[in-house]
Amino acid sequence: MNKEIKKWFSLNLGNKKQSNYGCSESKCDKHRLEKKEDGISQVFDVNMNRRQAFKKITAGLMIGAGAVNSSCSVVSGEENKEKSQIEWEEYFKGNYKLMSDEEKDKTVNRLVRSYELRNGKKLNISSKGPEEDVLFGYAFNISKCQGYMDCVNACVEENNQDRASQMQYIRIHEMNDGKGLNFGEADDSFYHEVPAAGHFYMGTQCFHCDNPPCVEVCPVQATWKEKDGIVVIDYDWCIGCRYCMAACPYDGRRFNWSTPQIPEQEVNKNQHYLGNRLRKKGVMEKCTFCIQRSREGNNPACVDACPTGSRIFGNLLDPKSEIRWVLANKKVFRLKEDLGTEPKFWYFMD
Amino acid sequence: MKVLKNLIKDSLVYLTHGRKSYHIWMAFLTFLMLLGMYSYSLQLEQGLSVTGMNDRVSWGLYISNFTFLVGIAAAAVMLVLPAYVLKDFDFKQAVLIGEGLAVAALCMCLAFVIADMGGPARLWHLIPGIGVFNFPNSMLTWDIIVLNGYLFINLSIPLYILIMRYQGKTPNPKIYIPGVMISVFWAVSIHLVTAFLYQGLQARPFWNNALLGPRFLASAFAAGPALIILVLAMIRKFTDFKIDDKTIKKIALVVTVAAQINLIMLISELFKEFYAPTHHSESAYYLFFGLHGKAKLVPWIWTAITMNVVATVILLFHKLRNNFTILYIACILLFIGIWIEKGFGLIVPGFIPGPWGKIAEYFPTMTEIGVTIGIWAMGAFIFSILARTGIAIELKKIKFKDN
Numbered sequence: 001m002n003k004e005i006k007k008w009f010s011l012n013l014g015n016k017k018q019s020n021y022g023c024s025e026s027k028c029d030k031h032r033l034e035k036k037e038d039g040i041s042q043v044f045d046v047n048m049n050r051r052q053a054f055k056k057i058t059a060g061l062m063i064g065a066g067a068v069n070s071s072c073s074v075v076s077g078e079e080n081k082e083k084s085q086i087e088w089e090e091y092f093k094g095n096y097k098l099m100s101d102e103e104k105d106k107t108v109n110r111l112v113r114s115y116e117l118r119n120g121k122k123l124n125i126s127s128k129g130p131e132e133d134v135l136f137g138y139a140f141n142i143s144k145c146q147g148y149m150d151c152v153n154a155c156v157e158e159n160n161q162d163r164a165s166q167m168q169y170i171r172i173h174e175m176n177d178g179k180g181l182n183f184g185e186a187d188d189s190f191y192h193e194v195p196a197a198g199h200f201y202m203g204t205q206c207f208h209c210d211n212p213p214c215v216e217v218c219p220v221q222a223t224w225k226e227k228d229g230i231v232v233i234d235y236d237w238c239i240g241c242r243y244c245m246a247a248c249p250y251d252g253r254r255f256n257w258s259t260p261q262i263p264e265q266e267v268n269k270n271q272h273y274l275g276n277r278l279r280k281k282g283v284m285e286k287c288t289f290c291i292q293r294s295r296e297g298n299n300p301a302c303v304d305a306c307p308t309g310s311r312i313f314g315n316l317l318d319p320k321s322e323i324r325w326v327l328a329n330k331k332v333f334r335l336k337e338d339l340g341t342e343p344k345f346w347y348f349m350d
Numbered sequence: 351m352k353v354l355k356n357l358i359k360d361s362l363v364y365l366t367h368g369r370k371s372y373h374i375w376m377a378f379l380t381f382l383m384l385l386g387m388y389s390y391s392l393q394l395e396q397g398l399s400v401t402g403m404n405d406r407v408s409w410g411l412y413i414s415n416f417t418f419l420v421g422i423a424a425a426a427v428m429l430v431l432p433a434y435v436l437k438d439f440d441f442k443q444a445v446l447i448g449e450g451l452a453v454a455a456l457c458m459c460l461a462f463v464i465a466d467m468g469g470p471a472r473l474w475h476l477i478p479g480i481g482v483f484n485f486p487n488s489m490l491t492w493d494i495i496v497l498n499g500y501l502f503i504n505l506s507i508p509l510y511i512l513i514m515r516y517q518g519k520t521p522n523p524k525i526y527i528p529g530v531m532i533s534v535f536w537a538v539s540i541h542l543v544t545a546f547l548y549q550g551l552q553a554r555p556f557w558n559n560a561l562l563g564p565r566f567l568a569s570a571f572a573a574g575p576a577l578i579i580l581v582l583a584m585i586r587k588f589t590d591f592k593i594d595d596k597t598i599k600k601i602a603l604v605v606t607v608a609a610q611i612n613l614i615m616l617i618s619e620l621f622k623e624f625y626a627p628t629h630h631s632e633s634a635y636y637l638f639f640g641l642h643g644k645a646k647l648v649p650w651i652w653t654a655i656t657m658n659v660v661a662t663v664i665l666l667f668h669k670l671r672n673n674f675t676i677l678y679i680a681c682i683l684l685f686i687g688i689w690i691e692k693g694f695g696l697i698v699p700g701f702i703p704g705p706w707g708k709i710a711e712y713f714p715t716m717t718e719i720g721v722t723i724g725i726w727a728m729g730a731f732i733f734s735i736l737a738r739t740g741i742a743i744e745l746k747k748i749k750f751k752d753n
Contacts, residue, residue: 095475095482165399173706184632184707204706213553219490220475221482237482239475240398240468243490245408249553251705255408255468257399281397282468339552 079117086114096234096273097224101127107236108273115278119264125271128295130228136289136344137229137316139326140203143350144310147172147194147201154305158290159276160268162260169254169287170205170302203310204335205302206231206252206287207343214244214253223284229316229344230289232274240282249339253286289313316344353750357516360748361739368738371588379731386724389717390465398468401718406710407701411718412466414693415725416459417544418573420497421566421692423455424541425574427504429601431534444597446740447585448578449508452537454733456501461725489547496540503533508736512743517750541566554700556633565615566692571608573688575601576681581737583678591741595674602677606665609684613662616655632707633699641703646711651695657687 093099093107104127115123152170161167173186177198186202195201208231215223215231222237223244245253259281271277272292279285290300294313298304303311314323326332330348337343393400403410426448433445464470475481476494485491507529514521545566548557579601586593623634635641640648661684664670664677671677694712703709714722742748 091471098482167405171706184703186707188706188708213551216487217490217551219484219488219494221484222475237472237475238469239472241463241466241490242408242468243488243547245405246548246700247551247553249705251708254405256397257401257404258397280469284468341552 083114083117086110086117090114090236093236095221095237097221097237104273111273111277121264121269123269123271123277125273125277126292126295127273130226130230130295133315133317134228135316136208136294137314137323137327137346138208138289138344139312139323139330139332139346139348141308141310141312141350142200142202142347144308145172145201145203145306146308147174147190147196147199148307149194150305150307151203151302151311154301155287157266158268158293158301159288160260160262160271160278161254161285162256162258162262162279163266164261165257167254167256167260167285169252170203171251173202173204174199175202202347204250204252205345206248207250207335207341207345208287208289210342210344211340213247213249213339213341217243217247219243226274228295230274230291230294231286232288232291233284233286234274235277235279235283235285238283240284242284244284249336249341250343253284256281256283256285353513353517356750357513357748360750361742364742364748365735365738372738376731376734379727379734382727383724383731386721386727389720389724392717393465393721394470398466400715402712402714403718404710404712406704406708407698407712409466409697409701410712411694411714411722412462414697415722416462416466417548417566417697418689418693419455419459419462419729420544421541421570421688422574422577423452423459423500423504424537424567425570425572426452426455426578427533427537428571428604429575429578430530432600444578444582444593444601446508446511446744447581447737449504450733450736450740451574451578451581452504453501453508453736454729456497456504457732458725458729459497460501461728462722465721465725489543489550492543493540493547496536496543500533500536500540503529503536507533508740512740516743516748518746538567541570548696548700553705554633555630556700557696559619561615561619565612565619568608568612568615569688569692572605572612573685573692575605575608576684579605579681580678580685581733583674585737585741589741590745598674598677599672602665602671605681605684606662606671609658609662609665612688613658616658632703636702636709637695637699641709644709644711646713647695647698650690654687654690654695657683658691661687 090107090110094103096104096107099107108125108127111125112123115121149172152168152172155161155169156163156167159169161169171188172190173183173188174190174194174196175182175186177200179185181202190196208225208229210225210229212225212231215225219241220237220239222239223231223233225231240255242255245255256279260279262278267278268276270292272288272295275288275291290298290302293300299313303313312322312326314321316323316327318324326348327346332346332348334343334346401410401412429448430445464473467473476483476491478485483491485495507526510526510529511521542563545563548554549559549562552558579598582593582598582601585591620634620638623631627635632641636644637647637651639645661680664680665684671680698712702711739748
């Protein structure tokens with residue numbers, strides 16, 4: 001057969017090609033914001049490129065507006081000023097993919113501070129990058145899944161998904177026995193006691209394709225594949241055109257049609273910039289293999305929550321990992337393989 | 351510079367004066383635009399949840415109209431070729447109107463895209479230089495380039511011609527003919543690129559179809575000139591601008607040929623989907639017959655097909671086509687038919703059934719319809735301004751006075 005087709009064990013293995021992640025020197029420079037202390041020297045002694053000029057003009061407007069605003073309110077003037085300062089700096093920040101480590105820290109600090117100003121609580125937002133020799137993969141045991149939906153609940157809580165629209169990254173399909181994997185006749189929004197007689201269950205979510213069509217189509221590179229194989233979204237860079245949603249053959253992506261609603265006490269404060277941090281309206285989001293957990297060496301929430309052990313997660317590059325054992329010893333398959341998307345999500349049966 | 355300043359001044363004076371019917375028309379359009387702006391403000395405040403779209407059907411009325419209007423913009427300029435290059439002077443008066451129509455259609459296209467954005471405030475991320483432009487990977491970036499380039503070309507050529515006429519000079523063909531040639535190729539490219547936007551998605555078998563691009567062109571060259579005929583008819587009625595019967599008849603011939611090709615392609619598509627239906631034909635089944643009792647689009651698509659067929663049959667007969675009343679009716683039928691077919695007859699079934707077979711139906715909400723009407727009114731408004739100025743200059747009602 002075609003030798004070009006990648007096998008799971010050859011994904012990026014020995015192929016040190018720099019993926020989309022990281023940036024060339026010149027590209028980074030363009031996005032680096034220099035901050036100077038003195039207002040006058042900042043305005044008059046700076047070599048500005050267009051982007052900085054754009055930023056600064058607007059920052060000027062903002063400070064003007066902020067001044068008007070704070071002169072009207074006596075009590076919380078300072079706080080408001082800081083809030084709007086953060087808002088504008090956030091608005092004009094660059095694409096996370098192209099940020100330097102310093103810039104990443106800055107934006108994380110701004111987000112933490114902004115939440116503190118609004119809710120008086122401290123968030124823990126990480127910007128931890130991918131580790132060397134790690135490539136995440138996932139396997140799903142169709143024989144074991146009973147449709148309890150604990151994975152879905154854990155996912156919603158872990159990833160701060162909108163409660164109002166009941167957004168769910170995972171869909172559990174209730175299939176009919178004897179019909180095989182017939183998604184057309186399956187029900188992915190059942191609400192009754194499980195396991196129901198005559199049915200079996202199967203979960204889908206973002207498959208973190210090695211050749212993701214959603215990444216190709218994004219007009220602003222707001223979504224990309226990280227070195228450890230996780231397909232992520234920069235929520236602040238996304239313009240909400242939903243082209244990626246149309247391009248995904250697996251229904252893996254979700255859109256914030258309104259501002260997400262999460263009761264303050266339910267907000268998971270352990271966050272990652274590319275993962276479960278709070279989103280705004282009009283941006284895409286999706287499963288990130290719980291990047292805030294997986295990059296710390298933990299399993300995604302769905303894996304830990306599953307009472308039946310149907311879900312297996314691990315490092316594909318580690319020969320001793322459970323996922324490698326499954327891939328080596330089970331008859332695994334992937335969905336819609338003919339599309340050439342190379343999902344890193346396998347199914348198997350006992 | 352001075353000429354341009356005077357031109358703007360003169361045309362503003364001219365535009366704000368006119369017959370009562372003109373004022374009523376413009377006031378009516380302004381009212382609709384305000385309605386659209388109000389609807390859009392609701393959408394901005396609450397998010398796209400005010401539309402009928404959802405995670406299952408994530409593009410709807412806006413993108414449908416966008417797709418259709420790209421075709422109108424492309425087709426309008428195809429009239430330019432015979433006029434300037436083949437030296438067929440019958441077309442010449444139609445050309446100015448055609449380019450005005452292209453500009454109006456493009457403005458509407460851009461407005462529809464912006465209306466569809468979740469974060470219109472973050473659109474600067476698209477601007478090369480300060481943003482990140484995923485070129486050449488994303489077809490959407492190609493589309494942005496070709497649409498804006500096309501808008502620029504179609505603004506500059508008529509502007510040059512009109513400025514020359516305004517000063518009483520003859521435009522120099524050496525300057526505008528290369529522009530005209532580019533714009534003709536560009537017209538094909540904007541529509542083909544827009545088709546590729548859908549055609550390139552392996553996730554959506556309904557769109558992932560090699561015929562989509564050519565079919566886009568054929569339907570555009572039917573609907574676009576059909577609209578031009580209707581507009582010319584209006585202009586003939588309401589202004590002193592002379593348009594020969596011959597011109598309209600020639601454009602009608604273009605419409606006839608394109609409508610036939612469009613029908614042939616439709617038959618080819620239907621044959622493929624229904625003679626040996628596969629799993630990938632489900633969207634077509636949903637569109638034409640409904641699936642599992644869900645059939646919201648069925649009446650729409652059959653209306654569209656009926657309109658297309660009736661219009662094409664009318665156009666086929668010289669006797670009927672040369673009767674202007676019947677011709678206008680055929681053009682209206684064709685225009686609406688293609689709007690349905692290429693609008694939500696194309697976009698919505700792409701999402702139904704979803705990747706896992708879920709059939710979730712879509713229908714636009716009032717807010718969405720309000721925004722859409724507002725944008726159409728904006729297009730008509732822009733076109734009215736452009737056409738009125740253009741005609742006034744052609745008729746030498748406004749002239750450059752060097753004082």
